[in-house]
Amino acid sequence: MQHHFTLLGCGTSTGVPLPGCSCHVCLSGHPKNFRNRTAGAFHLASGEVILIDSGPDLRHQALQHNISRVDSVIFTHAHADHILGTDDLRAFNFTSKRRITCYGSSETLDGVRNAFPYIFNPKPTYLGGLVAQLDLVSIDPQGSSDIHGLSCHFFPLPHGDTTVTGIRVGDLGYATDCKGLSPRATDVLRGVTTLFLDGLRWESHNTHNSIHEACEIARELGAQTTYLIHTTHSIDYDEVSRQLPKGIELGYDGLRVAFQD
Template sequence: MSRLPTTRDIRGQLIFLGTGTSVGVPAIGCGCEVCTSTDPHNNRTRCSLVLGLEAGNLLIDTSPDLRTQLLREKIGIVQAVLYTHEHADHIFGLDDLRLMQFYLGGPVPLYCEQQVEDRIRKSFDYAFRDPSGLHRGAVPQLQMERIGLEPFKVLGTPVIPLRLEHGPHCQVLGFRFGDVAYCTDTNSIPVESMKKLRDLEVLILDCLRFNPHTTHFSLDEALAVAEELAPRRTLLTHLSHELDHAKVSAKLPAGVELAYDGLSVPLQ
């Protein structure tokens, strides 16, 4: 196998790999209008982003659809991964990174909080049982990089972490990269994090469905956050099958859009 991956140059772009909720859209066994839609915007894999930075491609979360997403977008290499939280729809594609260690010539750096690392070490325990490297290639080679609420750098790019509430019992991270911020899987943004979300060009924000939910913003709640923060552009993600792309898009206020798989946004 060649160790020089064939990969699309995405420098200066943020690409939505997935914009769907935890079960994806279409949902298994569902015959609703959105799940049976022929509009490709209604085909949503599990949430993930990739940022094309000058020093390499930064992946946010490893969704269970990761292989399909990277192949679809012709992205052949990932230099680092940044995690929002430890739920299955955000980490369980991690094994699809196994080829990256050959392309990088070493382990893939994973930037995450302690509870995310704990879940990864438990769920992918086989990746940490081979210190001699005898089974190199059969298991992902990983390098854990602990992060918290202090700003840090990934691939030379400054990152501002943002504490978000994902229901009453789960805390997650959002991230700000210059004038772009990503806040998925949340139904409450603490005051200190709201302060760090001012003066944005692009806000990417959780929006599950029409009705309120215990762990996600509803459409009205997401619109209220967007109105308060007033970014130039708001892109809604983590969308369920209740939200038909064309019908909802036609009713959104100026500056607010539903994101979709494959959407590319310039990085500021």
């Protein structure tokens, strides 16, 4: 069956432009140099929408890319740039009148719980408005889950002292926030047609792939198209696009691709 994926953001943790920065990328005004925090959405043929992460730009991303419903969320990890929009999931509770299931590794879900104690461990004396209605469901980062009929195959990714969950659905792979791949990631991602892959910047980084490292991974996996994501303000879309090998492209906010499962 054919489904779609939207890249809701492809920027690193600060987003691009960086407030206060006067570099040529931040001042360019080029729409593809405007990067919200990295996140995505699977739009299933059956109508459900599964978010990958709910970062601090979630509300803006939902308005900009016509996300009118959210049925589930898959958290890759609990860094701030991937979870700080969790409170804004309330809007979808209000409009759909349904709870939202949020999936993640147990380590990730602990981070989400700790970041939002008023949602997951409210004081009995709480008198405010309705908090987000979310059910946390832990997944095996080495396993697979069926989410709204979509077979999601997970794999762990090395990201400093954090393990990130990567996802394969049908012929599409998504591997954000990683430096290198785990052996399972390599196995699971083999044969994908479309790959979204962390490629932070040209210079090396402790916990993210440089563009050189990402290109090497992309070459090994041989996807038809690999889109680099989680990029910084050192990456000018037009300049860097001209320098990338065939089959490797920069992601950009709003990029939409079809995938088959």
